[in-house]
Amino acid sequence: MVSSTSMSTPTTPALRVDLSGQTALVTGAARGLGWTISEALIGCGARVYMLGPREPGSLPHGASWISADVSSEDEVVAAFQRLDKLDILVNNAGIAGPSAPIIEISREEFDETLAINLTGAFLCAREAARMMMRAGRGRIINISSIAGVRAYSLRTPYSASKWGMIGLTRSLATELGQYNIQVNAICPGAVEGERMETVIAKRAAASGQSEDVVRAMFAGQAALKRFVRPTDISDMVLFLASAAGENITGQALEVSAGAIL
Secondary structure, eight states: OOOOOOSSOOOOOOOOOOOOTTTHHHHHHHHHHHHHHHHHHHTTOEEEEEEEOOOOOOOTTOOOOOOOOOHHHHHHHHHHTSOOSSSEHHHHHHOOOOSSOOGGGHHHHHHHHIIIIHHHHHHHHHHHHHHHHHHOOOOOOOOOOOOGGGGGOOOHHHHHHHHHHHHHHHHHHHHGGGGGGEEEEEESOOOOOOOOHHHHHHHHHHHTOOOHHHHHHHTBBBBSSBBBBBBHHHHHHHHHSSSTTTTTTTEEESSSSSBOO
């Protein structure tokens, strides 16, 4: 029996590091992974700016909000101009894109997925690099996906964007290393939460299978036969942002419960 909920789901990260005095920007922060990552960074002492197109009704204590669409160059440039310093960028903004056979996916759907997931990461990384190069240090952490290192049928635009994110990561790591800037990608597997439930529902509809069958399929692709928790991802962000991660760069680190397919 495989399950997405076969383990406890902590509401706080397991890892504790000292990020006092550091400023972080998290994109796609209004909910889901972005929200969890923001809370984790705040809990470790960082000053956190949360970025997204629409401000939520409330924010974690100590966070500031910046409204911006990451696919808009003008809005991204304006957002970064609001920062007096930046130590940590977490490129988390992304959309799931369509779940359908390639012959049913429109050019508009493909373009929209890459504009937010990949072009948005490029624009934010470019502006972050300008600030970090002047400071002589920084961390850029890109949230890719297991779909960026594996084949992912029925999700062509999403997979293409996440593969591209890893290429962006490795290229920037090489280019920016001389400025003491580390650039890494985290590749989550299936993560518990609202986004994954939406993906399951769409894939079930596209494949003609039940949602229970699709959910079991996703969990069964992992060696541990389960989904990962949002806090598993935020813990990896904290590790890469901390002193413990200062000699890790250009890596695509899988947090996937051992995804094997």
